[in-house]
Amino acid sequence: MIRSNEHYAGLSGSYLFAAVAAKVQAHKEKSRALPVISLGIGDVTQPLVPTVVSALHSAVEEMAQASSFRGYGPEQGYAFLREAVAAHDYRSRGIDIRAEDIFISDGSKCDVANIQELFSLSSRVAVTDPVYPVYVDSNAMAGRAGTWNGQRWSDLIYLPCTEENAFVPDFPAVVPDVIYLCYPNNPTGTVLSRDALTGWVDYARRHHALIIYDAAYEAFIHEDSDIPHSIFEIPGAEEVAMECRSFSKTAGFTGLRCAFTVIPSSVTVTGPDGNPVRLRDLWQRRQSTKFNGCAYIVQRAAEAVYSQQGLREIHAVIRSYMKNANRIRAGLESLGLSCWGGVDAPYIWAKTPHGMGSWEFFDRLLGQASLVCTPGAGFGPSGEGYVRFTAFGTDADTEEALGRMKGLSL
Numbered sequence: 001m002i003r004s005n006e007h008y009a010g011l012s013g014s015y016l017f018a019a020v021a022a023k024v025q026a027h028k029e030k031s032r033a034l035p036v037i038s039l040g041i042g043d044v045t046q047p048l049v050p051t052v053v054s055a056l057h058s059a060v061e062e063m064a065q066a067s068s069f070r071g072y073g074p075e076q077g078y079a080f081l082r083e084a085v086a087a088h089d090y091r092s093r094g095i096d097i098r099a100e101d102i103f104i105s106d107g108s109k110c111d112v113a114n115i116q117e118l119f120s121l122s123s124r125v126a127v128t129d130p131v132y133p134v135y136v137d138s139n140a141m142a143g144r145a146g147t148w149n150g151q152r153w154s155d156l157i158y159l160p161c162t163e164e165n166a167f168v169p170d171f172p173a174v175v176p177d178v179i180y181l182c183y184p185n186n187p188t189g190t191v192l193s194r195d196a197l198t199g200w201v202d203y204a205r206r207h208h209a210l211i212i213y214d215a216a217y218e219a220f221i222h223e224d225s226d227i228p229h230s231i232f233e234i235p236g237a238e239e240v241a242m243e244c245r246s247f248s249k250t251a252g253f254t255g256l257r258c259a260f261t262v263i264p265s266s267v268t269v270t271g272p273d274g275n276p277v278r279l280r281d282l283w284q285r286r287q288s289t290k291f292n293g294c295a296y297i298v299q300r301a302a303e304a305v306y307s308q309q310g311l312r313e314i315h316a317v318i319r320s321y322m323k324n325a326n327r328i329r330a331g332l333e334s335l336g337l338s339c340w341g342g343v344d345a346p347y348i349w350a351k352t353p354h355g356m357g358s359w360e361f362f363d364r365l366l367g368q369a370s371l372v373c374t375p376g377a378g379f380g381p382s383g384e385g386y387v388r389f390t391a392f393g394t395d396a397d398t399e400e401a402l403g404r405m406k407g408l409s410l
């Protein structure tokens with residue numbers, strides 16, 4: 001008899017997005033007057049920029065010729081892309097990250113989900129709350145999260161991020177071994193100041209904990225703000241942190257798939273014999289066994305993002321999403337809602353009025369205006385009483401949504 005992995009049984013699973021989709025479907029069947037507009041999706045809507053498309057075409061041509069055809073590539077990624085990442089994302093900011101520290105993958109989702117395999121099952125894991133659900137579910141699937149009580153996992157350490165602490169997580173009472181931080185944050189759209197991030201790096205150094213820093217939305221930080229783009233801007237982080245980044249939102253690669261993880265060789269974890277083991281060696285071992293590399297043509301497309309013209313084009317797209325973010329935030333504030341995010345991130349986190357629950361707000365927005373947001377409660381217990389809006393819609397949909405919001409009665 002084949003038994004299923006018992007740790008899957010307790011998963012709350014895809015409840016959030018499945019529940020949203022079911023409610024939207026029911027609404028569409030009942031009310032056909034207004035087409036539904038989603039400000040809930042975390043997917044991009046603008047196409048790939050011309051420089052990326054042209055790099056893809058050239059790479060396809062190379063693959064069509066025997067002389068330039070490529071089969072399996074290096075599991076860690078082609079040197080041309082790792083060099084480009086190290087130069088543009090790190091050395092240009094004075095950060096000493098080398099190409100050897102960089103692992104190219106086909107998405108940050110897999111990286112942040114797979115990395116937990118490298119840690120003992122007894123490791124204590126801390127997550128911010130609300131949280132990108134992948135960190136939680138991947139640890140729950142491995143059996144590291146304990147039992148689910150309908151709201152939270154017994155063995156995870158939750159770091160509430162709410163209006164009360166200005167969305168900056170406090171150090172927990174129980175010291176974790178692994179800490180997931182995501183900044184700019186999904187879902188709240190908030191950022192960590194240099195001081196706050198320094199505090200977390202120092203904390204990790206004091207306790208020999210590891211920080212998994214998810215910087216998937218780094219490109220949305222305003223150039224003139226003093227918000228760190230990388231955790232490796234913080235002295236000492238190269239001993240206690242790894243960083244995940246993605247081309248998904250930066251360059252519209254959600255359907256193309258390319259990301260990278262940075263693990264400096266100075267980051268160690270404790271091996272079974274009590275001696276330090278380099279985390280990058282464990283990840284290298286894991287990737288070379290379970291991953292066969294990201295497609296050559298996709299890596300050439302990602303490389304093109306770093307060309308002068310590529311950067312100009314993606315920045316124009318990012319600016320247009322951030323224009324949406326500004327407008328959405330202003331529209332919500334004009335309804336009297338308190339909002340966070342939308343300045344250095346494509347997400348706006350709004351507090352529901354009159355203590356209304358997240359789902360009740362969602363229902364009203366859908367019922368009255370055929371607009372979709374994401375109920376904050378779906379991202380963790382501290383998300384109750386908030387909803388998330390995203391700036392990734394088209395200009396036209398965002399404009400139309402803002403017009404409809406004006407008529408809301410909340």
Ligand code: PLP
Pocket residue numbers: 042106107108109110112132182186214216245246247248254258259
């Ligand atoms: N990390 C965060 C915080 C995200 O919001 C997302 C996608 O929404 C990802 C990672 C996944 O990115 P990718 O498309 O590279 O898998």
